[in-house]
Amino acid sequence: MKCQHCEKPAVFHITELTGPEPQEVHLCEDHAQLFLAMPGSESEEAAPAAPSGKQKKLAKTAEDLSRVDQSTCPKCGITFHEFRQQGRLGCAHDYDHFQRELEPLLSNIHGEKVHCGKRPRTAGAEALVRAELNRLKEQMREAVDKEQYELASQLRDQIRKLDKDGTNS
Amino acid sequence: MKLDALARGCGEWLRGTGPDSDIVVSSRIRLARNLAEFPFIRRCTETQRRAIARLVRERVAEVDAWSGTEYVDIQGLGDIDRQLLVERQLISRELSKAEGPRAVVVEPQETFSLMVNEEDHLRLQVMHSGFDLEPAWNKINHLDDLLEERLPFAFHEQLGYLTACPTNVGTGLRVSVMFHLPGLVLSREIDKVFRGLQKMHLAVRGLYGEGSQALGDFYQISNQLTLGKTEEQLIARVAEIVPQLLEYERKARQTLLEHNHKELHDRVSRALGILRTAKTISSEETLLLLSSVRLGINLKLITDIDIATVNRLFLQTQPAHLQKIRGRELDTAERNEERAIFLQKHLPAA
Ligand SMILES: [Zn+2]
Ligand SMILES: [Zn+2]
Numbered sequence: 001m002k003c004q005h006c007e008k009p010a011v012f013h014i015t016e017l018t019g020p021e022p023q024e025v026h027l028c029e030d031h032a033q034l035f036l037a038m039p040g041s042e043s044e045e046a047a048p049a050a051p052s053g054k055q056k057k058l059a060k061t062a063e064d065l066s067r068v069d070q071s072t073c074p075k076c077g078i079t080f081h082e083f084r085q086q087g088r089l090g091c092a093h094d095y096d097h098f099q100r101e102l103e104p105l106l107s108n109i110h111g112e113k114v115h116c117g118k119r120p121r122t123a124g125a126e127a128l129v130r131a132e133l134n135r136l137k138e139q140m141r142e143a144v145d146k147e148q149y150e151l152a153s154q155l156r157d158q159i160r161k162l163d164k165d166g167t168n169s
Numbered sequence: 170m171k172l173d174a175l176a177r178g179c180g181e182w183l184r185g186t187g188p189d190s191d192i193v194v195s196s197r198i199r200l201a202r203n204l205a206e207f208p209f210i211r212r213c214t215e216t217q218r219r220a221i222a223r224l225v226r227e228r229v230a231e232v233d234a235w236s237g238t239e240y241v242d243i244q245g246l247g248d249i250d251r252q253l254l255v256e257r258q259l260i261s262r263e264l265s266k267a268e269g270p271r272a273v274v275v276e277p278q279e280t281f282s283l284m285v286n287e288e289d290h291l292r293l294q295v296m297h298s299g300f301d302l303e304p305a306w307n308k309i310n311h312l313d314d315l316l317e318e319r320l321p322f323a324f325h326e327q328l329g330y331l332t333a334c335p336t337n338v339g340t341g342l343r344v345s346v347m348f349h350l351p352g353l354v355l356s357r358e359i360d361k362v363f364r365g366l367q368k369m370h371l372a373v374r375g376l377y378g379e380g381s382q383a384l385g386d387f388y389q390i391s392n393q394l395t396l397g398k399t400e401e402q403l404i405a406r407v408a409e410i411v412p413q414l415l416e417y418e419r420k421a422r423q424t425l426l427e428h429n430h431k432e433l434h435d436r437v438s439r440a441l442g443i444l445r446t447a448k449t450i451s452s453e454e455t456l457l458l459l460s461s462v463r464l465g466i467n468l469k470l471i472t473d474i475d476i477a478t479v480n481r482l483f484l485q486t487q488p489a490h491l492q493k494i495r496g497r498e499l500d501t502a503e504r505n506e507e508r509a510i511f512l513q514k515h516l517p518a519a
Contacts, residue, residue, distance in 0.1 A: 076209075090208055091209055106396060110395065114397060115327065116399055138398070
């Protein structure tokens with residue numbers, strides 16, 4: 001069976017109960033990942049809450065969702081609703097235009113919010129400094145996780161120095 | 170490069186050499202990139218898609234490292250040729266079935282390829298034989314640098330490389346290692362091993378067959394997360410599990426040899442026997458039997474055939490390859506007969 005949003009094989013088969021009627025949803029791996037991370041999806045509401053509180057939260061979520069759904073990117077014309085349906089964004093600007101909606105989604109998917117990998121060399125000196133800072137911070141976090149405190153403090157000093165130099169220049 | 174010639178050979182990554190190539194068939198890395206000045210593919214008009222394809226074609230032609238590569242216009246290809254490229258893993262099924270201007274740039278040895286106008290404007294991939302991720306990363310990193318000097322990519326200060334699907338944003342990186350795991354399948358330990366991998370945010374896919382069902386015991390393991398870690402860290406996460414998986418598979422094979430030697434020897438000998446004598450054979454059955462033969466060669470139960478031959482047969486017995494080699498369209502029944510003839514020719518009795 002094919003994913004209902006794209007050509008890839010469906011590997012997740014979910015029955016959604018939020019609408020008036022139960023709905024069968026068939027998704028590929030990517031779309032399932034998106035579906036589960038989407039605000040208002042079941043995983044979001046699985047948190048235990050008093051029945052009345054949950055009811056209220058659901059109503060509010062639905063209201064928020066329909067407002068957000070109509071939000072439209074001025075550059076490519078995609079609505080957030082279309083993105084939720086198709087699972088694909090329309091242009092690079094969407095990441096800024098829908099930033100508030102995408103942030104929890106990205107956190108759900110990746111468990112992270114900030115890129116610290118490769119950068120285009122042409123992106124300017126400031127970008128390079130920021131990239132290096134991200135990389136060092138990541139290394140420091142790892143060092144702390146592994147209880148390598150000496151390494152962590154070395155990294156912290158490097159970060160401080162770079163941070164100062166970077167902002168002075 | 171003519172696609173006919175392509176069908177008769179096989180890519181560098183299938184030559185069956187490289188580190189741990191008895192179990193690790195290949196190492197692949199891909200990068201997803203989009204051009205800053207165009208909307209993502211789904212919102213592109215036909216004209217914009219054509220402009221992207223033309224721009225990429227022109228820029229790629231300027232790069233020395235890309236000289237000798239072939240630009241293949243997918244829109245202009247027939248069904249069999251498109252399927253041929255899918256069978257060789259040079260393009261995705263999605264790109265073969267999509268509409269509008271789209272292309273793939275192929276290096277003749279098939280060590281790298283660049284899909285144009287797939288889900289993202291550009292999908293660059295590097296394929297190496299065996300367990301060889303670090304060289305593969307160095308190679309793709311360099312190729313990406315060369316492209317980036319000529320094509321401005323959509324890049325976000327905080328989020329990194331922007332992709333049409335938020336699941337790929339950040340590095341746009343997918344690292345895949347393809348394993349042949351007949352030992353773990355025969356000993357029924359495979360599900361247990363994969364449940365462990367999924368807990369580590371690694372995806373497991375069968376190479377042939379849909380979903381988790383894998384014909385021929387080929388499995389691809391890849392990263393799921395792309396944001397918040399460096400490329401090296403993401404690659405290391407996949408690389409880390411390889412030695413353990415190799416050990417599990419080797420142990421499973423050893424146990425089978427020790428406790429079920431006769432059954433195992435019988436199984437691989439019968440497999441080879443059928444491949445050598447069948448008069449008509451489906452591609453599914455061929456995959457299953459070739460998998461047993463591949464295992465038999467690695468365990469030295471079969472000594473008169475080499476791994477490279479079997480790797481090549483996995484590819485060339487697939488439908489589009491058979492039709493390409495035969496030079497005409499064949500229906501299923503004809504293909505099954507041609508496949509049997511082809512196998513007999515390439516697996517001569519000792
Ligand atoms: Zn899908
Ligand atoms: Zn947009």
